Amino acid sequence: MATAVAENAVIEQDALVNGKSFVQTAKVIFVLGGPGSGKGTQCASIVEHFGFTHLSAGDLLRAEINSGNENGLMIQHMIKEGKIVPSEVTVKLLQTAMYKSGNDKFLIDGFPRNEENRAAFELVTGITPEFILFFDCPEEEMERRLLGRNQGRVDDNIETIRKRFKVFVDSSLPVINHYDSLGKVRKIDAARSKEEVFACVQPLFVPFLKTNA
Numbered sequence: 001m002a003t004a005v006a007e008n009a010v011i012e013q014d015a016l017v018n019g020k021s022f023v024q025t026a027k028v029i030f031v032l033g034g035p036g037s038g039k040g041t042q043c044a045s046i047v048e049h050f051g052f053t054h055l056s057a058g059d060l061l062r063a064e065i066n067s068g069n070e071n072g073l074m075i076q077h078m079i080k081e082g083k084i085v086p087s088e089v090t091v092k093l094l095q096t097a098m099y100k101s102g103n104d105k106f107l108i109d110g111f112p113r114n115e116e117n118r119a120a121f122e123l124v125t126g127i128t129p130e131f132i133l134f135f136d137c138p139e140e141e142m143e144r145r146l147l148g149r150n151q152g153r154v155d156d157n158i159e160t161i162r163k164r165f166k167v168f169v170d171s172s173l174p175v176i177n178h179y180d181s182l183g184k185v186r187k188i189d190a191a192r193s194k195e196e197v198f199a200c201v202q203p204l205f206v207p208f209l210k211t212n213a
């Protein structure tokens, strides 16, 4: 409870930065793609070259499990089952992380995962994404990568992986299609090497480099 109050204070305090609201200055790119398509891997390279803050919704939720917070057990269960955690939890975590970062350029990885995520983020933050970076990869390749990832994730087992694939097709692809209808999707063939994928990603971020002019 005390933590929630403190986090709200951070958000309210930071409503204006240099006379501009955070919403007016923040640049957000949603990074989407199936489980194992390489979102986290590519985000790490984008951060290195373009100074974005990388916020993985999955990582924030996993951190919450270990924080002793009241939602921890619920989140753990949802992740083990490959299900999507209620938006009010995830949006709050993202919002807090954005304000705390002090940055104004964000890669939001693995979010929005469904229509509820999308609508809640837009309603609560008022932020419209610059574009959606979509890593398109066949399931067989994603499955191979996830089974070889070896990071001790409770959801990197074949049973949960199959559930996550189904949730991606049923709930996440419609969100990508929604943004596509608005002309906001930048689709990348993610079935190639990490370097080849990044070579396609890089030009999309050049406009976000700060110039001295």
Ligand SMILES: Nc1ncnc2c1ncn2[C@@H]1O[C@H](COP(=O)(O)OP(=O)(O)OP(=O)(O)O)[C@@H](O)[C@H]1O
Pocket (backbone or CB within 6 Å): 033, 034, 035, 036, 037, 038, 039, 040, 041, 042, 058, 110, 145, 146, 148, 149, 150, 190, 191, 192, 193, 194, 195, 197
């Ligand atoms: N282009 C690639 N070629 C081969 N392996 C890759 C490629 N990109 C990432 N990987 C590997 O695949 C695994 C999954 O990558 P990563 O964690 O970036 O995927 P993700 O989309 O973030 O997955 P999740 O949705 O489960 O978090 C990692 O072990 C990573 O090293």
Ligand SMILES: Nc1ccn([C@H]2C[C@H](O)[C@@H](COP(=O)(O)O)O2)c(=O)n1
Pocket (backbone or CB within 6 Å): 035, 056, 057, 058, 059, 061, 078, 079, 082, 083, 084, 085, 086, 090, 109, 110, 111, 112, 113, 117, 155, 164
């Ligand atoms: N918007 C989100 C993002 C993630 N989760 C949960 C459910 C996912 O299977 C899990 C792992 O996410 P990943 O690290 O693969 O991006 O986290 C969610 O509920 N809502």
Ligand SMILES: [Mg+2]
Pocket (backbone or CB within 6 Å): 039, 040, 056, 058, 110
């Ligand atoms: Mg990831």
